[in-house]
Amino acid sequence: MGIAESVSEGRRLAVERPGVGVLAVVLLYLVVDLLVKLSGTTVLAYGIPLVGGSLSTGSLLSMLLDGLLVGLAVGLAGIGLSMTYSILDFANFAHGDTVTAGAFLGWVAASLTATAGADAALSERFLFDAGRQLGAASALLPILVGLVAAAVGTVGVVLLIDRLTYRPMRGADNISLLIASIGVALALRYLIAFVFGTQTSGVASSSVRFQILPGLAVTDNELALLFVSASLMVGVHLLLQRTKLGKAMRAMADNEDLARVTGIPTERVVRFTWILGGALAGVGGYLLVLESGTISFNFGWIRLLLIFAAVIVGGIGSIYGAMAGGVLIGLVDSLALIWLPSGLTRAAAFAVLIVVLLLRPSGIFGGVSTA
Template sequence: MGITETVHDGRGALTERPAAAVVGVVAGYLLLDLLVKLAGTSVFFMGVKVIGGSLTISSLAAMALDGLLVGLAVGLAGIGLSMTYSILDFANFAHGDTVTAGAFVGWVAAYVAAGLGTGAPLADLVMFDTGLQLSVAMTPLAVLLGLIVAAVGTVAVVLLIDRLAYRPMRGADSISLLIASIGVALALRYVVAFLFGTQSSGVSSKGFQLVLLDLAGQRPVALTDNELALLVVSVALMLGIHLLLQRTKLGKAMRAMADNEDLARVTGIPTERVVRLTWILGGALAGVGGYLLVLESGTISFNFGWILLLLIFAAVILGGIGSIYGAMAGGVVIGLVDSMALIWLPSGLTRAAAFFALIVVLLVRPEGIFGGVTTA
C-alpha cells in the first residue's frame, strides 16, 4: 500500500507541476555530469559523449570563489534596489547607473589621493590616465578613502535625484515612477560618459595572494588582497544591515512602512524621513558595491552599472521582491551560477545561465527564495 501511495503521489506531482519535474531531471543530469567530470572520465553512447570530461577540484573551487565574491557585491548593490521597491513601491531602473556614478566618484578620489605625490597632473589623475594601479596592499589609505567617498558621493547623487525627480512625483503611480527612473538612468549614464569618456580604464591590480587551497600538485586557489577586501567589507555591511533592521528604531520604522505606509503614517512614523534615510542607505550600499566590483575586476567603464543592473534585478527577483535578505541570498546564487556555468558553457553565455537559474527558481518557488518576507 505504501509503494502504491508513493507512486500515486509521484504521478500527481508530475501532472500538477511538470515544470518542476523537468527542473529536477536537468539538475540531476548536471550534478551527475559534474561528478563524472571531477572523476576525469567520460561516458559515451553510440560514439557520442553523453556526460563527463575533465575538471579539477581546484578549478571548481576557484570558480566558486569568484562567483561568491561577485555575488556578494551584486547582493550588496541589490539591497538598495530592494529597499526602494519595498518602501517606495517602484522598480528603480536608475539603480545600475547609480552604482556606476558611485564607483567613478570613489575611484577618482582614490586615484587623486594615490597620485598626488607622484607629480602627475591632476587632470590626468581624474581621467585615470597616469597608469597607476591601486590595491589594498600597495595603497591602503587611498583605497579606503575611495571607499568612503564612493558611499558619501553616491548618497549625494541619490538625494539630489530624489529632490529633483522623485519627490515631486511621490504620489504618482509606480509606472510613472518607473518611467521617470529610466530617464534618470539615461541622464546619469551619459553625464558619466561626457565627463570620463566611453573607454574602459584600468584602475587596480592585485597586491598579494593568500593561498586558500593547494591540492596535491594541483593549481592552488588563492585570494588576492582586493578580493579579501571585497569579501570582508560586503559581509560586514550585510551584517550591519541585519542589525539595523532588527535592533534599531529606524529598522522597525522601515519594516512598518514597507508593510503598510498609511498605517505607519497614522501611528506617527515620519515617513518622509524614512524615505530619505532609505535613499541614504541604498545609495551608500550601491556606491560601495560598485566600488568593490571595480576593485576586484580592475577596470571601470561608463556603462558597467547598466550591464550589472540585469544581474541585480535577477538577484532581487530570485530572492523575493521586497526582501532585503532575499537580495543578499539572490546575489550570491546569481554570482555562483554565472561563474560556475563555465563548466558547461562558453564564457559569453554564462550570463544567460544566470537568468535561466532565475526562471528555474521561479518555476519551483514563484514568490522567490524569501517570498513573503518584506524589508525584514
Template sequence: MSVLIEAIGFGIALGAVIALGAVGFTVQFGISNVLNITYGALLTVAAYLGYYLLQLGWNVWVALAVTSVAMAVLSVIFNRLLLAPLSRRGTSFVGVVIVTVAAGIILQYCVVAVAGPDTVSYGQLSGSTVKFADLVFTTSQLIILAIAVVLMVALHMLLTRTQFGRAMRATSANPVVARGCGIDTDRVIDVTWLISGALCGAAGVALAISTVTFDFTLGPTFLIYMIAAAVLGGIGQPHGAMLGGMVVGVVSQVASAYSNPAYQDAYAFAVLILMLLIRPRGLFSAGTASARRLAG
C-alpha cells in the same frame, strides 16, 4: 572536481560584488517601492568618483568609504528632487520606472560629458592571491566579500531587530497605514535612500576594482545582474539578495568552466527563471508591496 571547486570560488568572488549592489537595490525597492533603474547610472557615477579619488592618491578602501557617503547623500537628493514629487502627484509605478530609466540615461550622458567615452582603470588593486584548497581568492575579493557580508548582516539586523527597522517594514508593506500609525514615513524613506545610496557607492567602487577597467556603461551593464539577484532572493530581503548574488555569480562561473563562456549569462538567467517558476516571490519572500507587485 578541482575545476568545479575553483569555479565556485570564482563565482563567490563575483557574487560578492553583485550582492553588494543587490543588497542596496533590494532595500531601496523593498522599502520605497520604487524600481529605480537609475541605480545603474549611479553605480557608474560611484565608480568614477572612486577613480578620481584614487587619482588624488587616496587608498582604495578609503575611497570606497568616502564614495559610499557621497553616493548616500546624492541618492537622497535624487529621491527628494525627482522621485518623491512624482509619487506625491500620483505618478503610476510604471511611470516612475520610466522616469528612472530616463534619468539614468541622462546621468550616463553626463558621465560621458565629464569623463569622456574612453575606458579608465583603477589599476591592479587585487592584492596577493590567497588559496584555500582549490579555492583561489585575491585579498581585495576577500575584503569585498567581507564588506558585503557585514553590510548584509547589519541591514538584516536593522530591519528585524530595531524599532526603526519595524517602521521601515511597515512603510514598505503599506505606507498609508504606516503614516496613520504615526510613523514618519518621509524620514523612513530618506534613511532607506541613504542606506541604498551608500551600498550603491560601495558596489560601484567594488565593481570597478573587479573589472579593473571600465567606462560609462559599467553600471547599467551590471544592474541587470543585481536586479536578478535581488528578485531571486526575494525583494526587500538583504540576505536573499546576498544569496541571489552568489547564485548568479557561481552559476555564471561554473557555466564558464564547463561550457562556452560566451553563454555564461544565459545559464545564470535560466537558473533565475527556473527558480522564480518554483518560488515566484524569490527564495525568501517578504510581505512588501514591491514583492507582491513582482509576484503579481
C-alpha cells in the same frame, strides 16, 4: 517524511506544477553530472556522452570563489534596488548607473589620495588615463578613503535625484516611476560620460597573491571585497533588526498605508531607504571595480540586469534575499561555464531570472518580504 510520502509529494508537484517538476529534474541532472565530472569519468549511452567529462577540484573551487566574489558585490548593490522596489514600489532602472556613479566617485577619491603631494597635473590625478593602478595591500589608505567616498558621495547623488525626480511624483503608479528612472539612468550615465569620457580605464590591480590550494589563489583586492561586503551585510542585518528605523522600514515595505496610520514618518523612511540603498550601491560599484580592475561609464548599466536577477531570485523586498540572490546569481554566472560555452554563461544567469519570475515571482527564498 517517509520515502513513499516524498514520492507522492513529488508526484503531486509534478502534476500540479509541471514547470517546477522539470526544473527539479534539470537541477538533479546538473548535480549528478558535476559529481561524475569531478570523478573524471564519462558515462556514455549509445556512444553519446550522457554525463561526465573532466573538471579538476581546483578549477571548480576557483570558479566558486569567482562567483562568490562577484556575487557578494552584486548582492550588496542589490540591497538598495530591493529596498526601493519594496518601499517605493517601483523597479529602479537607474540603479545600475547609481552603482557606476559610486564607483567613479570612490575611485576619483582613491586616486586623489594616492597622488596627494605628488607632483602631477590635476587632470592626471583626477582622471584615470595615467595608468595608475591601486591594490588593497600596497595602497590601503587610498582604497579605504575611496570606499568611504563611494558610500558618502552616492548618498548625495541619490538624495539629489530623489529630490528632483521621485519626490514630486510620490504616489504615482509603478510604471510611471519606472519610466522616470529610465530618464534618470540616461541622464546620469551620460553626465558621467561627459566628465570622464567613454573609454574603459584600468584603475585597480592586485599587489599580493595568496596561494591557498594548487589552482586556487586569492588576491589582496579579492580579500578586501570579501571582508568589506561580509561586514556590511552583518551591519545591515543589525541595523534592520535592532533599530527603530529598521523596524519602520520593514513595516513600510510590508504595507505603506498601515505604516502611515500607525505613525511611522514615511517620508523619513523613504529618505533613509535612499541613504542606505545608495551607500550600498556605491560601495558595491566600488568593490566590483576593485575586483575587475577596470572602470567605464556604463559598467553599472551593463550589470543592472544581473543585479535585478539577484534581487528577484532572492525575492523582491527581502534584504537577505538580495544578498543570497547575489551570491547565487554570481555562482550561476561563473559555474555555468562547466556546462555552457563562455559566451552563454551570462545568458544562463538571465534565464534563471526569467524562470524564477515565471515560476515563483516571490523569489526562491520564500515569500517573506523584507528581512
